[in-house]
Amino acid sequence: MENKKGGAGKLAPYCYIAPITLILVTFVIGSVAVSVALGFTKYNIMTEPVFRGIDNYSKLMSDSKFVKALKNTLELMLLIVPLQTVLSIILSVFLVANRKRFLGKLANSMIFIPVICSPAVVGVVWRELLNGKFPVIEKFFGLFGIEPSMLLGDAKTALITVGMVAVWKWMGYYVVIYSSGLLGISNTYYEAAKVDGADRIRCFFSVTLPLLKPTIILGVFLSVTNSLQCFDLIFNLTGGGPNNASTTLVVYSYSKCFSAGAAGYAMAISNILFVVILAVAMLQRNMMRREASEI
Amino acid sequence: MKRKFLSALLMAAMAVSLITGCGNNGEEKKEGSDSGSGSGEKTLEVWVPPLDDDTVNNWGGLMTDWEEENGCKVNITVVPWDKYEETYTTALNSGEGPDVGYMYNEMFPTYIDAGVVADMSEYITDEDKSEYKYLENGFMMDGQYGWPLVTGVPFVLYYNEKILEDLDEKAPETWEDFERICKAATKDTDGDGETDQFGYACGMSTSDVGAMQILNAYYYSALWQNGGQIYADDLKSAAFADEAGTEAMTWIQNMKEYMNPDFMSMSWSDAFANVFGAGKAAFGVYRSSQTDETVFAETYPDVKWDFVTSLKNKDFGTFGATDCLTLMSAAEDKELAMNFIKHVTGAEFMEKYHAKCPGAALTNSEPYVGDAKMEKIYTDDLGKWHGLQVGPCGVDILTQLSADFQGIMTGELTVEEGLKEAEDYANNLLKEYWAEKE
Amino acid sequence: MELVKKGFKNVISDLVLIGIIVVSIFPFIYMFLMSFKSTINAYDFDFSLEKLSLGQYEKIFQMENFERYIFNSVFVAVMGVILTVAVCSLAGYAFAKMNFKGNDKIFLFLVMTMVVPSEVIVIPLFLITKELGWLNSYRALILPLPTAFGVFIMRQAILDVPKDLMDAARIDGCGNLKIFFKVVLPLVKSSILALSIFTFVGAWNNFLWPLVACTKAEMKTLPLALSMMKTQFNTDVGLTMACAVINFLPPFIFYVFMQSRFKEGMTLSGVKG
Known part of the structure; x- marks a missing residue:
């Protein structure tokens, strides 16, 4: 803004953003470009790729497994995103309200622990927990009339269970984000609302939520991308089964790439996934824009 | 003080990124000396x-x-x-x-x-x-x-001697024996109204063990014992959905009622350990080892067991x-x-x-x-x-078969639907594979 | 009466808080307890002292080159943190406080890279790294670590830095870079700490990428080395859990260490409503 010192000054910002841009362009954008290119080939990783035009894509159209994986991917997203968002906002409000107390501080730290743990380990531990006939767990789930060891094995509940574990694992992450948003809301708004005679519930809906909107947009965006990328967790909980009931596009692409030696086809699948994610992100773009300009 | 620390950190970071970016750090030299040492x-x-x-x-x-x-x-x-x-x-x-x-x-x-x-x-x-x-x-x-x-470590069928004795049975030899014992063994032993002893301890989850494992443990034996095989002899089409294959699959599916109800959540090895190993099933399948006698005595001290390598229907057969x-x-x-x-x-x-x-x-x-x-x-x-008949597109075909096997076992698909789906999938791949070879 | 009501309310919220804590850490307690069991196969939940053993841990610590693997993991994660904080805060500063052509557009473009799932680009990433000749080097492990999320966090945080402060510094004759170090960075410390935690955890938990990028034994990271103990038909829950614990501890320690520097729990300054 104040840079009117001439050439060097104008270039300065670009120098600041150059390192990260270089890294992201080389590794991420570059990879996507390679993936798009390889999507048109037959490739087994070990020998040179052979150009096949749109073969892979036309095969995708008739691949029932692909359709199932696409459906599962979207279902998982629709399951995770609303639940994650609502629960973490409620938890954040609660934790922020209790942040000065010892237990509140403790809970605030503890809730982040699942985030630290690698998704693969979370998958293994939860699988063992659910299947292991651990008495405490059996009793706890029994309260709701659920037999925990049946959850991962049933085509109807496998994906839901995966979604729940994912929500559990990432809760701390979103609590940090939403708490930061909540702490940024100035107290004067609440005082004004109180003067108007609003109770706490009213306060939440007419003050907190509207003011939290930019943060929610960010949270939802992160939640959408994270849910679409969910991999290690699924891999270790169900392996995509039973009967591909929890196979998502990432899982499918991955298994095609490495176990079936069809990397070209796998790239075609991931390219479709990119398009899906981009489409979802674009739906949010206007909101993102507005958020950016609000600040 | 803290500011200094932070800026020092940043400087270090830039130095690192510069060094790594310029492409000549210590690592390269070390690699060189490594291979050079054994000149x-x-x-x-x-x-x-x-x-x-x-x-x-x-x-x-x-x-x-x-x-x-x-x-x-x-x-x-x-x-x-x-x-x-x-x-x-x-x-x-x-x-x-x-x-x-x-x-x-x-x-x-x-x-x-x-x-x-x-x-x-x-x-x-x-x-x-x-x-x-x-x-x-x-x-x-x-x-x-x-x-x-x-x-030399095939999957064999272990049985719980105590349960079989109580039922007045000997080691099974045929599918009929097996089915009869399974049926009789599946019951409520303590009278609380819940079945707590099962015929066949199974685990068909494929989580981190990989999709092939459930075929190794449960499917190939049934298929081969019924005279079926995965590929036709010329490896140009799939054979597992023929009459013998359909019969074999139907047979396993019928065994479902004698399995532990959570069989779809556990891996095959977990099922063996937790159901058969806990003395709660008449049969269990496990990858044998010649030290089983010693090891099991330690891990499952309360289970009196023996094993049959393979049952026989039309033929013997189990996967090693x-x-x-x-x-x-x-x-x-x-x-x-x-x-x-x-x-x-x-x-x-x-x-x-x-x-x-x-x-x-x-x-x-x-x-x-x-x-x-x-x-x-x-x-x-x-x-x-x-061992397994090795054929083209093996992993792809077997992964699909394994998924359909799961679908059949959960009841999501009928035997015919499941096998048809797997067969179509396999034949498409094989057609493509051989077309390219010619 | 008021007092009783307030006390009652506190009890309720205490219970809920305890519930949150239990649900958050229960699986880890289970993991920890099971890691002291040396039973192969059968689950048994007898946690009396004589039934517990350190055998699994002894096995792990006896692994050859254990220190080397720890070093690799720590080195990669720490370097990753430093690199990420450096490049992301620089870029965040530029995006937040400087006017230049394409500011918004470049920023949006970078943020869009967040949507690419890392598992599906492993092969392309591998091919690129191979072309650069970086396989089997620390570069391959460290350089891909920074993400656009870091830029996003830092930009949001720096947007909040009052303009007055920066102007005052400028009047004192500070250049952009000096303002950045003297004024901006100290004010966004909490975001830097949070970003450090995110990055460290991400780097540490990487499994597939180090596996593919480095075939040489001396480049292996700890999670990889631990997985080398797992035989194909391993059903030893104790060993699996002990490996999980060892794997989990370093990021946990890093988190606790960093967390102790937050006054009121971890926040990202600037992600405001």
Whole structure:
């Protein structure tokens, strides 16, 4: 803004953003470009790729497994995103309200622990927990009339269970984000609302939520991308089964790439996934824009 | 003070990114000196998965004599089972692959087609043929691409002697026996209204164990015992959905009512441990080992057990994996690599290794050292188990079959629907594969 | 009466808080307890002292080159943190406080890279790294670590830095870079700490990428080395859990260490409503 010192000054910002841009362009954008290119080939990783035009894509159209994986991917997203968002906002409000107390501080730290743990380990531990006939767990789930060891094995509940574990694992992450948003809301708004005679519930809906909107947009965006990328967790909980009931596009692409030696086809699948994610992100773009300009 | 610290951090970061970016750090030099240190001495790169929990020392520790004899250093790299193929494919792409590798049966077709594993036929002498017992298991797609290293550990059917005695039954021999016992064994033993003893302990989750495992443990035995097979003999179409295959699948599906109800959540090994091992099932399937008698006495002290290698319906049959050493096409000194392969699978080496980590003998001159109870697998029952028919697109076809198998077992698909889906999938792939070959 | 009501309310919220804590850490307690069991196969939940053993841990610590693997993991994660914080805060500063052509557009473009799942680009990433000749080097492990999320966090945080402060510094004759170090960075410390935690955890938990990028034993990271102990038909829950614990501890320690520097729990300054 104040840079009117001439050439060097104008270039300065670009120098600041150059390192990260270089890294992201080389590794991420570059990879996507390679993936798009390889999507048109037959490739087994070990020998040179052979150009096949749109073969892979036309095969995708008739691949029932692909359709199932696409459906599962979207279902998982629709399951995770609303639940994650609502629960973490409620938890954040609660934790922020209790942040000065010892237990509140403790809970605030503890809730982040699942985030630290690698998704693969979370998958293994939860699988063992659910299947292991651990008495405490059996009793706890029994309260709701659920037999925990049946959850991962049933085509109807496998994906839901995966979604729940994912929500559990990432809760701390979103609590940090939403708490930061909540702490940024100035107290004067609440005082004004109180003067108007609003109770706490009213306060939440007419003050907190509207003011939290930019943060929610960010949270939802992160939640959408994270849910679409969910991999290690699924891999270790169900392996995509039973009967591909929890196979998502990432899982499918991955298994095609490495176990079936069809990397070209796998790239075609991931390219479709990119398009899906981009489409979802674009739906949010206007909101993102507005958020950016609000600040 | 803190500010200083932060800016120092930042400066360090930039320095690092500059150094790494400019492409000449210490690492390169070290790599150079590494390969240079053995100047004049050959090295042989060998990749194996974790064969026991300390492979490098247990296995690699026995190399010294051979290394001296051949003036060569053996470099053993342990490739974790998690993401096993990922490691191979990428390393082969970058030319960082080994001279001698290790693969399991289903892996081969892709690698044979890519030309990265070499045919070992020309190195086999008549002596080898009579000495190495399982060589033919490494013969696939018209070549000796594998040299069996870990085999002789088939999936067999264990039974709980106590439960069978209570039912006045002997060891089952046929499908009828098996079904009858299963039916009688599935009951509520403590009278609380819930079934707590089952006929058949099963686990069909494929989570981190991989999709193939449920076929290994439960499917192939039924298919083969009913006279079916995966591919037609010419490997040009799938055969598992024919009459014999359909019957076999229907049979397993019917067994569902005698299985532990949570069979779809557990892996096959968990099911064996938690259901059969806890004495709660008449039968369980497990990958046998010749030390089972000793090990089970420790892990399942309360279970009185015995086993049958295979039931018989039309035929005997159960799956025994064959994991092989492979000669990689990229190996510079193939003679040396072959010499190594023959050495480590030979009696002298294996006797020493098996003394530390038990396993089945690979050669005729290596004596049987396992528990007496298990010996019949290698004598009377030797013909009752075998490896997998290796065919093109193997992993792809079997993964789909495994998924449909799960679908059938959960009741999501009927036997016919499931097999049809898997068959169509397989035949499409095979058609494409052979069309390209011509 | 008021007092009783307030006390009652506190009890309720205490209970809920305890519930949150239990649900958050229960699986880890289970993991920890099971890691002291040496039973192969059968599950048994007898946690009396004589039934517990350190055998699994002994096995792990006896692993050859254990220190090397730890070093690799720590080195990669720490370097990753430093690199990420450096490049992201620089870029965040530029995006937040400087006017230049394409500011918004470049920023949006970078943020869009967040949507690419890392598992599906492993092969392309591998091919690129191979072309650069970086396989089997620390570069391959460290350089891909920074993400656009870091830029996003830092930009949001720096947007909040009052303009007055920066102007005051400028009047004192400070250049952009000096303002950045002297004024901006100290004010966004909490975001830097949070970003450090995110990055460290991400780097540490990487499994597939180090596996593919480095075949040489001396480059292996700890999670990889631990997985080398797992035989194909391993059913030893104790060993699996012990490996999980060892794997989990370093990021946990890093988190606790960093967390102790937050006054009121971890926040990202600037992600405001």
